[in-house]
Amino acid sequence: MSPRLRRLLFLACCALVLPAVLHVAAHMPRFGDHSMPYGDLINAVALAERHTTNMVSAINFDYRGFDTLGEEMMLLCAVGGATVLLRGSRGETESEPQRVPGRPIIARADSTVLASRLFGAVVILFGLYVVLHAMTTPGGGFQGGAIIASGLLCVFLGEGYPGWRRVAPSELFDALEGGGAALYALCGFASLVMGLPFLQNMLPFGQKGDLFSGGLMQFENAGVGAAVTGGFVILLIEFLEETREPVPDGDEEGDDP
Amino acid sequence: MSAVLHAPPVTLLPWLVAAWLFGIGLYGIVTSRHYVHLIGCLGVVQASTYVLLLAVGYRWNATAPIFYSHPPGRAVDPVVQALVLTDIVIGVTVTALLLALVLQLHKRKGTLDPERVRPMQP
Numbered sequence: 006m007s008p009r010l011r012r013l014l015f016l017a018c019c020a021l022v023l024p025a026v027l028h029v030a031a032h033m034p035r036f037g038d039h040s041m042p043y044g045d046l047i048n049a050v051a052l053a054e055r056h057t058t059n060m061v062s063a064i065n066f067d068y069r070g071f072d073t074l075g076e077e078m079m080l081l082c083a084v085g086g087a088t089v090l091l092r093g094s095r096g097e098t099e100s101e102p103q104r105v106p107g108r109p110i111i112a113r114a115d116s117t118v119l120a121s122r123l124f125g126a127v128v129i130l131f132g133l134y135v136v137l138h139a140m141t142t143p144g145g146g147f148q149g150g151a152i153i154a155s156g157l158l159c160v161f162l163g164e165g166y167p168g169w170r171r172v173a174p175s176e177l178f179d180a181l182e183g184g185g186a187a188l189y190a191l192c193g194f195a196s197l198v199m200g201l202p203f204l205q206n207m208l209p210f211g212q213k214g215d216l217f218s219g220g221l222m223q224f225e226n227a228g229v230g231a232a233v234t235g236g237f238v239i240l241l242i243e244f245l246e247e248t249r250e251p252v253p254d255g256d257e258e259g260d261d262p
Numbered sequence: 263m264s265a266v267l268h269a270p271p272v273t274l275l276p277w278l279v280a281a282w283l284f285g286i287g288l289y290g291i292v293t294s295r296h297y298v299h300l301i302g303c304l305g306v307v308q309a310s311t312y313v314l315l316l317a318v319g320y321r322w323n324a325t326a327p328i329f330y331s332h333p334p335g336r337a338v339d340p341v342v343q344a345l346v347l348t349d350i351v352i353g354v355t356v357t358a359l360l361l362a363l364v365l366q367l368h369k370r371k372g373t374l375d376p377e378r379v380r381p382m383q384p
Contacts, residue, residue, distance in 0.1 A: 015293070019285060029277070030278055036273040036320065043339075044337075047327075048327055059327075061327060061328075061344045069341075079352050079356075084358070090363060090365070147351045233351055240358045
């Protein structure tokens with residue numbers, strides 16, 4: 006199918022669907038002014054039932070904790086798949102940092118190094134703060150893990166590739182990724198062992214508004230934080246490793262007849 | 263159709279923005295000539311679901327569903343926020359997986375143009 010024909014077909018389909026879209030938009034519940042029974046119920050009872058002040062975390066790690074376990078597994082599968090695809094073509098052996106021919110290493114400006122060192126440390130600390138405050142204020146393992154991984158990327162900006170590989174050994178982050186997902190799943194099995202339903206929150210909930218309130222949610226949150234940090238850093242390591250690989254002479258071109 | 267013309271504009275806007283983002287992202291996917299561009303368009307389609315979900319959960323004159331400094335009261339829907347929050351993180355890793363596939367394709371076929379990639383032969 007030619008690109009022109011495909012575009013025409015797409016626009017024809019759009020013209021066909023457009024009246025239905027407008028009809029649905031006009032009959033959606035009134036924006037900002039309609040009943041939301043599930044959300045209202047959680048807003049009303051979660052503080053009393055689970056002693057957490059952040060409703061979003063209460064949903065993620067408790068009321069819909071089983072969903073989050075599924076999302077954890079999606080994260081694990083996506084990171085695992087990307088790693089297999091990238092690492093598989095390079096080989097498993099941990100190679101010395103190699104230089105790509107024709108790509109000189111440019112010395113970084115002192116100001117770049119200083120800024121990266123300052124910001125890297127602050128961003129990682131802020132990420133830990135966000136992970137820790139999951140139960141009280143906006144935060145949690147998902148957001149905090151992403152922030153910690155971004156902070157580690159500052160190390161690459163400031164110290165270059167060798168410095169990055171020293172602070173980010175892939176074994177450590179492989180373990181964090183797998184261990185975090187395992188911790189989340191084990192929280193569920195811990196409930197089963199005690200004769201309760203899967204992922205039932207059986208630990209004391211603590212004081213309302215306290216940093217360590219929420220019982221079992223604390224461990225699930227830590228698991229998610231570790232898994233997201235590990236997953237993001239593994240992806241960064243693998244993609245950066247890909248840019249370091251020297252191109253063997255005449256090896257890649259001969260594949261396609 | 264007359265309901266569209268008579269509804270107050272601000273109540274329609276979020277749904278139309280979501281539909282527009284979905285449509286324009288799909289248009290990019292259909293007409294794409296480069297896989298990295300195609301993955302970017304997929305991100306736009308994904309963003310349309312965030313707009314839709316957060317618009318569904320919005321409520322006028324309400325606070326965030328965080329009751330740290332004030333007692334529980336009129337707040338926006340926390341359920342859709344939890345859905346969007348996890349989906350953003352999963353979306354990033356799935357994008358990385360797709361980019362890894364694209365890298366492999368480039369290594370094996372030497373092209374990133376969907377038009378020039380032929381179906382695999384058994």
